[in-house]
Amino acid sequence: MKNNKKIMLLAGDGVGPEVVNETTRIIKWFEDNLNLSFDLDEGLVGGASYDKFGVPLTDETLSDAMSADAILFGSVGGPQYDKVSFDKRPENGLLKLRKEMDLFANLRPAMVFPALANSSTLKREIVSGLDILIVRELTGGIYFAEPRGIEDLSNGEKKGFDTNLYTTREIERIGRVAFDLAKFRNKKVTSVEKSNVMMSGVLWKEVMSSLYQNEGKEISLNHMYADNCAMQLVRDPKQFDVIVTDNLFGDILSDTSAMLTGSLGMLPSASLGSKDAITGKRYAMYEPVHGSAPDIAGKGIVNPVAQILSFSMLLRYSFELNKEAELLEKAISLALDEGYRTKDLASKDEKVVGTSEMTDVIINKMTEINDK
Ligand code: NAD
DSSP: OOOOEEEEEEEESTTHHHHHHHHHHHHHHHHHHSOOOEEEEEEOOTHHHHHHHSSSSOHHHHHHHHHSSEEEEEEOOOGGGTTSOGGGSHHHHHHHHHHHTTOOEEEEEEEOOGGGGGGSSSOHHHHTTOEEEEEEEOSSGGGTOSSOEEEEOTTSOEEEEOOOOOOHHHHHHHHHHHHHHHTTTTSEEEEEEOTTTOHHHHHHHHHHHHHHHHHOTTSEEEEEEHHHHHHHHHHOGGGOSEEEEOHHHHHHHHHHHHHHHOOGGGOEEEEEEEEOTTTOOEEEEEEESSOOOTTTTTTTOOOOHHHHHHHHHHHHHTTOOHHHHHHHHHHHHHHHHTTOBOTTTOOTTSOBOOHHHHHHHHHHHHHHHHHO
16 A cells, blocks of 8 residues: 655754664664655754754745644754754754644653563563653643732732633643544543632533543543542553543652653654644644753764654654554564663663664564564
């Protein structure tokens, strides 16, 4: 089956181009071996765009990115841009992409490959084989809602305040993303709020429940208070499949779940927009959680797996190529089982491989699995 989907590659700065380049080798393997076909487009973002055009994202690159079916983003930033004016900083290229495409759903999976279970601070049996997904609302809630501020009080003190505000529509659209994604996974959604003490939480729970009545046919839904969820994530994280929650709780719970996995070089993420009611198109950008790692850029030692796993998320969530994503993840797992480690993952006696060598091994494993 031919599948001409357009992927926009925005490699960015520092290690970004290195890990995106490795990922294009994986993409080529899929084209050569599984009769898939992708149209790859490339653009500059971040410092790389600033150096050439004086801005971190040009209108043309933005428009190319918006016309793609999915964006594979590397990373942006570096110390050489510290003195650039705030609006032209590399990070603004990323923020502009998120804003223009209204990427309100942030997806952070926490996967623990069995071979790396000892890297976690939790006991091996608690995390080995873990595969959960946190869906965090990213553009609303307490980080954005008004009123907010710091004001003087008549007694000489000050008061600082924020507002946690969610509308029905905002809750429905993030709930819909979580329900849709759960259909490609283990079909279980946990909605997290604090409806025991917060009115925004009461509405959150009500809206999730009625969305479930109307659109939750293939999945199960349970509700959990955020404080309990934090506890459960470190007590028994494998009880979860998809967790959907607001901006504030998602910020905290996704960092907690990241720590279950051990290394920054292994963590992918995705940011999604709404599905267009007519065309069915959904803006989507996939990127590693890590930054441009200027301290190791250009040395050929960066771990490419976070970027490669971001591509695996792209296959699964933008193109519904589940089997292909599984094959890629299995290949990574086998490479780790056989002891291949980039520097960030290796403990004292383990053999260290470079960035390209790690990709070579993953590619060989994909071929082995495919030939069976
Ligand atoms: P970082 O994630 O770039 O690096 C933190 C540490 O982890 C460094 O020691 C780095 O060498 C290491 N590391 C990160 N990814 C790795 C990988 N794949 N393999 C091996 N080691 C890895 O964070 P930082 O140092 O705080 O930020 C560096 C720059 O990146 C800054 O300019 C920052 O603004 C930017 N940044 C960009 C993004 C993004 O593009 N989404 C995210 C975070 C930070």
